[in-house]
Amino acid sequence: MSLAPLNDAAGCIMMVDGVSKAFRPGSSLGARLKLAAATEIRAVDGVSLRIGRGELLGLIGESGSGKTTLARLLTRLETCDSGIIQLRGQQNLADLKGTDLRAFYRHVQMIFQDPFESLNPRFTVRETVMEPLRAQGIGNRETRSQMVKRAMERAGLRPVQKYLHRYPHELSGGERQRLSIARALVLEPGLIIADEPVSMLDVSIRAGILNLLKELSVRDGLSVLYISHDLSTSRYLCDRVAIMFRGKIVEIGPTEQVLENPLHPYARMLRSAVPDADPNISRPRLAESVSEESLPQEFSGCRYAAECPHAMDECRAKVPLLMEASPEHRVACHLLKTEVRDELHSPT
Numbered sequence: 001m002s003l004a005p006l007n008d009a010a011g012c013i014m015m016v017d018g019v020s021k022a023f024r025p026g027s028s029l030g031a032r033l034k035l036a037a038a039t040e041i042r043a044v045d046g047v048s049l050r051i052g053r054g055e056l057l058g059l060i061g062e063s064g065s066g067k068t069t070l071a072r073l074l075t076r077l078e079t080c081d082s083g084i085i086q087l088r089g090q091q092n093l094a095d096l097k098g099t100d101l102r103a104f105y106r107h108v109q110m111i112f113q114d115p116f117e118s119l120n121p122r123f124t125v126r127e128t129v130m131e132p133l134r135a136q137g138i139g140n141r142e143t144r145s146q147m148v149k150r151a152m153e154r155a156g157l158r159p160v161q162k163y164l165h166r167y168p169h170e171l172s173g174g175e176r177q178r179l180s181i182a183r184a185l186v187l188e189p190g191l192i193i194a195d196e197p198v199s200m201l202d203v204s205i206r207a208g209i210l211n212l213l214k215e216l217s218v219r220d221g222l223s224v225l226y227i228s229h230d231l232s233t234s235r236y237l238c239d240r241v242a243i244m245f246r247g248k249i250v251e252i253g254p255t256e257q258v259l260e261n262p263l264h265p266y267a268r269m270l271r272s273a274v275p276d277a278d279p280n281i282s283r284p285r286l287a288e289s290v291s292e293e294s295l296p297q298e299f300s301g302c303r304y305a306a307e308c309p310h311a312m313d314e315c316r317a318k319v320p321l322l323m324e325a326s327p328e329h330r331v332a333c334h335l336l337k338t339e340v341r342d343e344l345h346s347p348t
Contacts, residue, residue: 012089013191013223014074014108016049019083020247021069043069045247046083048322051191054221056214058238058255060228060270066247067227068113071195074225075110076101087191106136109184113196115176119168125157126164129182136187147186154220155182156212174205181212191223192216198233210237231274235259240328243267246303249322253329263331265308302334310335 021044043066051057059067072078085093096104112118129148149160155178157163184192198206216222228234234241242252251264262268305315314334322330
């Protein structure tokens with residue numbers, strides 16, 4: 001799909017500017033990780049994004065890159081230390097309270113990774129899907145029943161009567177995830193944030209969930225932020241992808257450009273790790289990860305400098321900014337300005 005330029009607010013449903021979040025020893029996460037007194041984890045560090053109306057945007061990165069923390073910030077399940085999050089150009093999310101915050105959740109919903117843990121085992125399917133309507137005070141009993149059935153139809157739980165009075169433990173993994181989607185759809189939001197929605201499902205049923213998300217975007221104009229570590233599903237589903245590494249976006253652009261010929265060394269490493277169906281094609285591993293213990297606690301430059309085979313002094317001293325490599329394609333890498341560029345950016 002054709003999107004407005006990345007620096008253009010037109011056509012965006014959500015704008016994220018300079019959002020950061022650090023976990024410290026006194027926080028709940030800090031306590032679980034037993035952080036030392038002087039230690040903090042910068043899970044999200046100065047992230048800026050634009051999510052277009054009707055767009056499927058993929059957020060890709062390995063475990064610990066900050067993807068889920070960012071998702072929780074975008075839904076106010078966590079609060080930002082700094083930065084601005086706006087829905088349709090309205091008031092900053094951090095400033096919303098009371099009825100304004102409740103109204104926000106009518107427009108933004110989240111699908112969690114685990115389709116069992118995120119459901120109340122004491123609620124039937126009908127009660128699960130109806131609960132957001134009750135919380136928002138929407139409609140009477142008859143209206144709510146019709147909205148529940150419509151959401152279940154849209155999520156592929158058909159025939160509706162077969163599922164209404166079942167409990168989560170009576171459903172398959174795929175059906176539970178469709179129930180989670182129906183619960184998100186019942187409020188008719190403009191944006192759904194899907195955090196690894198197929199990672200816990202059998203391969204045989206993943207395609208059905210991915211096709212459902214794509215259908216909702218194409219047919220209904222729903223915007224989706226699809227969070228995953230899987231390049232193949234992101235390539236199939238997404239219009240654009242953003243690569244995240246240790247709290248920062250290092251590359252963002254149209255899916256085919258980023259995944260076919262990535263420009264950032266970390267994105268290239270991810271691409272090189274994907275096996276190819278053709279046994280005659282070998283793709284060399286571009287870098288080996290270093291141990292977490294050997295990494296610095298404070299980063300004064302690029303987060304990937306310790307692992308990048310092309311790192312320069314500038315990479316270790318100065319944080320790279322997202323620069324335009326081509327229309328709608330941006331990369332945060334000092335190598336774009338050097339003689340290493342031609343060698344690094346030759347097609348794989």
